[in-house]
Amino acid sequence: xxxxxxxxxLGWSLGANDAAxxxxxxxxxxxxxxxxxxxxxxxxxxxxxxxxxxAGIATLQALTxxxxxxxxxxxxxAAVTVTTMVRLRLPASASQAVVGALxxxxxxxxxxxxxxxxxxxxxxxxxxxxxxxxxxVLYHVLRWxxxxxxxxxxVLDPILHLGLILCGCYAAHALGAxxxxxxxxxxxxxxxxxxxxxxxxxxxxxxxxxxxxSRGVMLTVGRGITPLDAFTALVVVLAEGITVHLYALLGVxxxxxxxxxxxxxxxxxxxxxxILNARNLVHVLVGWLLAPAAAATLGAIxxxxxxx
Amino acid sequence: MFMFLYRRNRELRDQLALYIDKARAVFDAxxxxxxxxxxxxxxxxxxxxxxSHTDExxxxxxxxxxxxxxxxxxxxxxxxxxxxxxxxxxDLVINQAEDVLRQIVxxxxxxxxxxxxxxxxxxxxxxxxxxxxxxxxxxxxxxAPTARELGDAVKACESQADQSEQxxxxxxxxSDLPLAEKLYYRDLVTLTAAMGDxxxxxxxxxxxxxxxxxx
Numbered sequence: 001x002x003x004x005x006x007x008x009x010l011g012w013s014l015g016a017n018d019a020a021x022x023x024x025x026x027x028x029x030x031x032x033x034x035x036x037x038x039x040x041x042x043x044x045x046x047x048x049x050x051x052x053x054x055a056g057i058a059t060l061q062a063l064t065x066x067x068x069x070x071x072x073x074x075x076x077x078a079a080v081t082v083t084t085m086v087r088l089r090l091p092a093s094a095s096q097a098v099v100g101a102l103x104x105x106x107x108x109x110x111x112x113x114x115x116x117x118x119x120x121x122x123x124x125x126x127x128x129x130x131x132x133x134x135x136x137v138l139y140h141v142l143r144w145x146x147x148x149x150x151x152x153x154x155v156l157d158p159i160l161h162l163g164l165i166l167c168g169c170y171a172a173h174a175l176g177a178x179x180x181x182x183x184x185x186x187x188x189x190x191x192x193x194x195x196x197x198x199x200x201x202x203x204x205x206x207x208x209x210x211x212x213x214s215r216g217v218m219l220t221v222g223r224g225i226t227p228l229d230a231f232t233a234l235v236v237v238l239a240e241g242i243t244v245h246l247y248a249l250l251g252v253x254x255x256x257x258x259x260x261x262x263x264x265x266x267x268x269x270x271x272x273x274x275i276l277n278a279r280n281l282v283h284v285l286v287g288w289l290l291a292p293a294a295a296a297t298l299g300a301i302x303x304x305x306x307x308x
Numbered sequence: 309m310f311m312f313l314y315r316r317n318r319e320l321r322d323q324l325a326l327y328i329d330k331a332r333a334v335f336d337a338x339x340x341x342x343x344x345x346x347x348x349x350x351x352x353x354x355x356x357x358x359x360s361h362t363d364e365x366x367x368x369x370x371x372x373x374x375x376x377x378x379x380x381x382x383x384x385x386x387x388x389x390x391x392x393x394x395x396x397x398x399d400l401v402i403n404q405a406e407d408v409l410r411q412i413v414x415x416x417x418x419x420x421x422x423x424x425x426x427x428x429x430x431x432x433x434x435x436x437x438x439x440x441x442x443x444x445x446x447x448x449x450x451x452a453p454t455a456r457e458l459g460d461a462v463k464a465c466e467s468q469a470d471q472s473e474q475x476x477x478x479x480x481x482x483s484d485l486p487l488a489e490k491l492y493y494r495d496l497v498t499l500t501a502a503m504g505d506x507x508x509x510x511x512x513x514x515x516x517x518x519x520x521x522x523x
Contacts, residue, residue, distance in 0.1 A: 031385060153387055153391075154318065154449075
């Protein structure tokens with residue numbers, strides 16, 4: 001029961017925080033109404049989770065040998081870490097907190113597998129770099145027809161408007177597909193739930209987070225990226241969606257926030273301007289180190305206490 | 309879905325085109341009025357003042373309709389603000405053109421014949437600046453690549469208008485007219501030249517609008 005509650009809470013927190021990466025720019029700059037954005041995000045997160053969310057479960061389960069109790073405690077450690085870091089306004093990646101909690105728990109009990117860990121770490125580093133590359137390429141590819149055909153204001157704006165909605169939906173789908181494993185991996189331990197049911201529960205928890213608590217984060221994240229114009233915002237959202245979706249297909253949950261930072265960096269490279277400050281880069285580095293380290297420590301403490 | 313959004317914008321595009329046409333009509337009334345004034349003085353100029361006022365009122369109506377509709381259309385928020393700002397700035401030029409004719413009529417200003425040619429030249433420069441501004445606005449709204457060059461052309465017209473204004477004021481104060489008359493005529497010259505300045509301000513805005521969409 002504790003594992004289910006911790007998992008659902010983690011999913012709710014994921015949805016509330018990460019939906020901002022899909023529709024934040026569009027909502028904060030009033031291109032898309034918040035009430036439309038949250039329903040679209042919730043629906044597509046659930047769709048992504050149910051349709052393509054199972055691949056990451058195996059990866060997370062392969063990191064350690066967990067008992068049902070161990071998984072519950074690791075889920076609790078991850079949920080507490082993410083919630084505390086969000087409350088402290090520190091960058092927190094749920095994906096990385098979950099891996100950290102599993103590793104901490106595994107280290108404490110001596111059941112850890114190094115091989116899948118290397119793959120996960122490589123994907124973490126590859127997320128911002130991949131998003132940067134995808135954004136750079138997309139910017140040039142999508143820019144070309146605009147420069148060539150020069151559509152008027154009255155033609156281009158509906159295209160961008162529609163594009164922002166479609167890309168936001170796609171990014172939400174990718175978020176669901178990628179991140180639901182963070183929740184579902186705890187729910188399947190010990191055969192409590194089947195993988196299909198676990199991703200459905202995880203997807204619903206994430207959708208609930210979007211519907212109930214995403215507004216503040218969406219506006220804050222969006223305003224943080226507001227210097228982007230509509231076209232650039234579209235490229236950023238599409239690039240982060242593609243990147244995160246690729247990792248979902250590979251079965252490695254990664255951080256959407258870090259993908260968006262990489263995508264913005266890619267736009268800066270493409271435009272030849274500096275549109276990312278050092279704070280954003282520190283954000284990525286801290287996210288890489290702090291969340292997994294904190295979750296690992298907490299996971300180890302919980303595991304030791306449970307063993308005692 | 310795209311066609312649905314585009315259809316909504318097409319109405320807006322047509323309204324903006326109508327606004328620009330009406331504005332051109334005001335400026336043409338201004339041009340014709342000044343040509344008449346050069347030949348005949350202020351008596352009979354009411355016809356042109358009335359015509360410019362009627363066209364200006366129609367412009368206002370179209371503009372109000374655009375402002376009402378702007379938020380129901382699918383323009384992005386930044387574009388809406390840009391369009392609103394564009395209309396506000398063009399409106400100032402229209403009002404100035406109308407005001408020049410109205411003041412001549414109301415104050416029965418009979419400019420000395422010796423200054424009339426220079427004044428006509430000033431009016432021509434201002435009219436050209438205003439009409440070029442309309443061309444620039446139409447180009448910018450259609451994302452045509454000529455918007456920037458047309459902005460430069462407006463600046464060139466304004467620069468000529470400035471020179472005409474300075475020459476006119478210098479000639480005015482070098483004349484034997486009483487000081488009160490000099491000040492009285494200078495006010496008309498300044499009022500007319502302000503139309504060129506306002507056109508330049510609007511052209512700068514339109515240039516930024518065009519550059520933003522090119523970036």
